[in-house]
Amino acid sequence: MALEGLRAWKRIFWRQILLALGLLGLFLCGLPKFRHLETFIPMGVCPSATVSLLRDNFTGALHPWARPEVLTCTPWGAPIIWDGTFDPDVAQQEASQQNLTIGLTVFAVGRYLEKYLERFLETAEQHFMVGQRVVYYVFTERPGAVPRVALGPDRRLRVERVVRERRWQDVSMARMRTLHAALGGWLGREAHFVFCMDIDQHFSGAFGPEALAESVAQLHSWHYHWPRWLLPFERDARSAAALTRGEGDFYYHAAVFGGSVAALRGLTAHCALGLAWDRARGLEARWHDESHLNKFFWLHKPAKVLSPEFCWSPDIGPRAEIRRPRLLWAPKEYRLLRD
Numbered sequence: 490m491a492l493e494g495l496r497a498w499k500r501i502f503w504r505q506i507l508l509a510l511g512l513l514g515l516f517l518c519g520l521p522k523f524r525h526l527e528t529f530i531p532m533g534v535c536p537s538a539t540v541s542l543l544r545d546n547f548t549g550a551l552h553p554w555a556r557p558e559v560l561t562c563t564p565w566g567a568p569i570i571w572d573g574t575f576d577p578d579v580a581q582q583e584a585s586q587q588n589l590t591i592g593l594t595v596f597a598v599g600r601y602l603e604k605y606l607e608r609f610l611e612t613a614e615q616h617f618m619v620g621q622r623v624v625y626y627v628f629t630e631r632p633g634a635v636p637r638v639a640l641g642p643d644r645r646l647r648v649e650r651v652v653r654e655r656r657w658q659d660v661s662m663a664r665m666r667t668l669h670a671a672l673g674g675w676l677g678r679e680a681h682f683v684f685c686m687d688i689d690q691h692f693s694g695a696f697g698p699e700a701l702a703e704s705v706a707q708l709h710s711w712h713y714h715w716p717r718w719l720l721p722f723e724r725d726a727r728s729a730a731a732l733t734r735g736e737g738d739f740y741y742h743a744a745v746f747g748g749s750v751a752a753l754r755g756l757t758a759h760c761a762l763g764l765a766w767d768r769a770r771g772l773e774a775r776w777h778d779e780s781h782l783n784k785f786f787w788l789h790k791p792a793k794v795l796s797p798e799f800c801w802s803p804d805i806g807p808r809a810e811i812r813r814p815r816l817l818w819a820p821k822e823y824r825l826l827r828d
Contacts, residue, residue, distance in 0.1 A: 627647070
């Protein structure tokens with residue numbers, strides 16, 4: 490009887506394991522009903538000692554306790570900016586007193602130019618750093634095709650010609666080298682702080698000076714609830730982007746990153762060198778330049794982290810903690826755009 494009971498328990502145990510693996514597979518594949526299960530994974534809580542010390546040169550005093558349902562600081566004491574944790578009026582005043590020029594870079598290559606650029610720029614005019622001096626830098630192989638968009642006072646558009654790479658992966662990876670050169674040229678001389686963004690998204694809410702810092706990373710909207718062991722870091726030890734098990738703090742999205750010119754020169758140099766190292770060895774990181782970006786931010790912690798509200802994917806669906814999305818992903822049409 491004891492042997493039969495043991496066998497029955499083994500069957501139950503393995504059925505539970507298989508069920509758990511099946512659910513995990515569905516969850517990772519992104520099926521909407523299963524994606525909502527991740528909201529039950531706790532994000533963590535800021536230590537009270539850290540909360541009392543959180544301040545920011547661009548927002549004044551922060552209010553992390555205003556959002557107890559989400560994580561509002563990092564283990565190294567940097568703020569994670571959520572709606573309600575800052576006063577936007579104070580942020581505007583702080584930035585205006587510093588007399589800043591803010592750069593915004595975007596790559597519009599191939600069919601991405603016609604599909605996304607006009608809406609990106611038009612919505613940026615409505616929501617990006619309103620009231621501040623802004624220089625848009627558009628990198629494209631077809632400067633003459635850049636749409637004419639009405640710009641407000643103290644807002645300019647510069648178009649820089651780039652060579653179109655053969656593969657879309659190479660377009661993505663080449664931008665670190667291109668950005669590094671631009672930051673050492675006109676862009677670096679014109680702007681004090683710069684944001685680098687993907688083109689296949691549009692602004693939907695105020696993206697203001699509260700996002701500024703010496704170095705800024707963006708929590709990936711598809712991964713911000715996941716435990717560290719599930720995050721899609723590069724695991725091939727041969728790659729310059731590799732992180733071992735136990736390394737990595739959060740998974741950051743390469744669709745939005747920023748900081749001072751000096752900090753971004755360091756970031757882009759690191760990523761460009763890592764990409765060149767991999768290419769020389771016939772390697773390609775799982776998520777290309779994003780993998781190298783995550784390696785950089787593991788080694789050099791960002792001074793500020795933006796919550797998923799600042800770059801949200803509507804495909805995930807509504808979330809209680811996502812109060813005011815600032816950027817929204819456009820529908821991905823890779824078959825149309827990447828051939």
